[in-house]
Amino acid sequence: MIRPLTISDFVPYHALRRQALASDPFSFHTTMADWNGRTLAEHERRFRYTLNQPDNFILGAWAEAEKGKQLVGMTAFERYQRERIRHKGYIWGVYLVPEQRGRGLGSKLFDTAVQMAQEFAGLRQIQLTVMAHNDHALRLYQSRGFQIFGHEKAAMIANGRVYDELHMQLLF
Numbered sequence: 736m737i738r739p740l741t742i743s744d745f746v747p748y749h750a751l752r753r754q755a756l757a758s759d760p761f762s763f764h765t766t767m768a769d770w771n772g773r774t775l776a777e778h779e780r781r782f783r784y785t786l787n788q789p790d791n792f793i794l795g796a797w798a799e800a801e802k803g804k805q806l807v808g809m810t811a812f813e814r815y816q817r818e819r820i821r822h823k824g825y826i827w828g829v830y831l832v833p834e835q836r837g838r839g840l841g842s843k844l845f846d847t848a849v850q851m852a853q854e855f856a857g858l859r860q861i862q863l864t865v866m867a868h869n870d871h872a873l874r875l876y877q878s879r880g881f882q883i884f885g886h887e888k889a890a891m892i893a894n895g896r897v898y899d900e901l902h903m904q905l906l907f
């Protein structure tokens with residue numbers, strides 16, 4: 736099941752974001768130390784703020800588990816709010832727990848987020864960034880029509896290694 740998260744989903748959202756940083760530490764800018772450096776209240780405030788802005792959403796994928804439905808994936812969309820850049824928004828936080836990967840759920844979540852965003856009046860462009868080494872995610876985005884408009888060299892340094900990052904956009 737895929738549906739937008741609401742304020743009441745903060746606890747599973749928080750757990751999933753934490754899991755993403757643990758399972759795929761080189762797919763995201765945030766480190767576990769960054770994450771743990773903020774209090775739970777700060778994380779919750781940020782979550783509420785994101786959801787309360789016009790045309791923002793965080794889509795969640797839920798799967799049946801022993802303890803009932805469990806949040807297993809997410810894709811977030813935020814729209815720029817200033818008048819001259821309101822035609823643009825960006826996707827972030829694309830993530831699926833490892834056990835659920837490779838069966839089309841990640842694509843479904845991503846496609847649903849893109850479709851929802853495309854319905855917002857006046858939206859003309861969706862952007863995202865992906866680390867250049869992340870072949871799987873890159874292939875997904877390219878197969879959905881996203882094009883690379885920038886290759887940022889040395890965008891991230893993690894554990895002494897230097898990573899490039901690709902900036903992508905879908906124009907419609």
Ligand SMILES: CC(C)(COP(=O)(O)OP(=O)(O)OC[C@H]1O[C@@H](n2cnc3c(N)ncnc32)[C@H](O)[C@@H]1OP(=O)(O)O)[C@@H](O)C(=O)NCCC(=O)NCCS
Nearest residue numbers: 759762829830831836837838839840841842865871872875
């Ligand atoms: C990116 C992610 C969400 C994709 O989810 P998924 O459910 O595994 O992806 P899907 O099964 O829907 O496959 C998506 C595409 O990736 C490709 N793919 C699938 N399995 C793959 C694999 N093992 N290796 C390479 N490419 C693969 C396929 O081309 C597929 O395209 P298709 O739908 O045209 O067949 C998931 O891999 C993930 O959470 N990765 C870790 C976090 C991350 O890197 N996020 C992206 C940050 S920018």
